[in-house]
Amino acid sequence: MEPTFPRLAKVLDTHGLVDLVEEIRLRTWARLNYAAPEERDDTWHPIVLEEMDRKDVEVAV
16 A cells, blocks of 8 residues: 655655654644645655645645
8 A cells, every 4th residue: 555645654764763853843844834836845854745745635625
């Protein structure tokens, strides 16, 4: 089964677990600084990109 948010799976597979506080900080930043998919930079932290992907899903519903 494919992960729902493949970017996050990549982070967990290649970088190990991110400190919980750091993860919350990154997710909060992503929510406050949301960018449309075409405006995102692939070099942003994968957790930031994954959180923006989650917001895309929320907005689409």
